[in-house]
Amino acid sequence: MTLEEHAKRYPEVWRKFNPRQSLIRYAWYIGIVFVAVWSIHQLEIPWIYFLDAHVQTADLLVRMFPPDWWFFLEVIDPLVETIHIATLGTAVTFVIAFPLAFLSARNTTLNNATWFIGRFILVTSRSVNTVVWGLLFVAIFGPGPIAGIWAIAARSIGFLGKLVAEAIEEIDEGTVEAIEATGASRLQVLWLGVLPQVLPVIWGTTVYRWDINIRESTVLGFVGGGGIGIILYSSINQFAWREVGIMLISILMVVILSEFISATIRKWIS
């Protein structure tokens, strides 16, 4: 083939999108911008407050200073309670979410009904915020850490259950077949064919959720769920900013520590 023949045979320009596809893409961009503008408009944001926001922030920081270091002693107990709420809540989550994940995975569920029930519980759990669960459980158990623990668990079950169920659905089915082919019972297949494949995900996700729960449990006290949130809320209401400063610093330290622990454990698992 001569060069000329080549030139005739193949086009000189190549584009990823044809004109129609390009048009659709630009329509999407314009649509997204429109939705954003519309949302901001609907919110009727009082822009006037933005004008002195930096002044207010600086003022708040100044009022937190110097922190009331002695108040730290009063923070320790509620802070420990917060950690306990997160840890026990995560433990309750583990016990409930573990079987639920197997019911909610297509390949390990018993039948369509059990799959639907499992998925329904997971979706319900995830669609309600921890603080809202907190309000509910405070109404049931009264204020205190028990309500907090259940609020944490109620929200986390959906998180852990969903991720583990997805991991179960993605396992290598060849291993499962090999175990089935030995004449193993259903329970044995789950125990040896499925579980070893998802164990890293189960532990990793649990530790990760514990870390999230430490953060979530700090605000549960706002609605009566126990922990540091109770005194944090009252200090804010009393404008005791020097106490608030101490509490924010303490929470920050605990959160950094829990993130470090969680990251280390997850690294060690994989």
Added chain:
Amino acid sequence: MLTITDLVKQYPTGLKALHGVNLSIDEPQVVAIIGPSGAGKSTLIRCINRLVEPTTGSIILDGTDVTKLGRRELRRARRRMGMIFQEYNLVERLTVMENLLSGRLGYVGFWRTFRRNYPPDDVQAAYQLLDRVGLEGYENTRADALSGGQRQRVGIARALMQQPDLLLIDEPTASLDPKTSRQIMRIIVKLAHESGTPALLNIHDVPLAQAHADRVVGLADGNIVFDGKPDELTEEVLTQIYGEEDWSTTVGHDEDETRKRPRRRTKLEREAAAG
């Protein structure tokens, strides 16, 4: 020992993978099933332990019709059939020893499995088999730390832990290099012969089949088109199985081939297969 009569498998997609297969094995021999990709080799072998449900026909293993068994009896029948897979299908995160002992699952209760407490006889047998497949000293190695050839040795040992009456082997060497392939074939044939266990072995590599099998069955489009001794495989027979091609370099030569590692089956594909 094994008698398959008029076996038909039609997948839910409507595709007929087996059109009335008749096959019987009356002595402990290694039977190689050859045929092009898509001929129905895997379907045939998987119908025997019902990883794939046969549509019609009967499969009689030592007097029991496998196709008629309920869940419980199927488990009993399955523990008499050892299976070896192309992708090894080990429990990757467990040790070699635990993988071997999983071959005994049909015999031990869940409580023992749960506590990882296997009968002493099984542990003894596992150590012996490790020696015989050439993996002595590897009992505490995790399966995912092994090479392909080593994994397949574990796969072979796991199947033999069942002390099976029949071995079902699906493309045992298709993911291995030529040299390892031949070693694996030698181990399989040796152990099958020594234990007097008949074996059905799918393989698409004709020279490898000829070199190691006692009997060769040719499958094309879901029909058996050849059944005879390895040296009866002539160019005409191969043309019948695989279609027109120049066979002169294949017949009788143990030729090296490069093989590709196939993708693992996904959940959906498996669901369809179970369908």
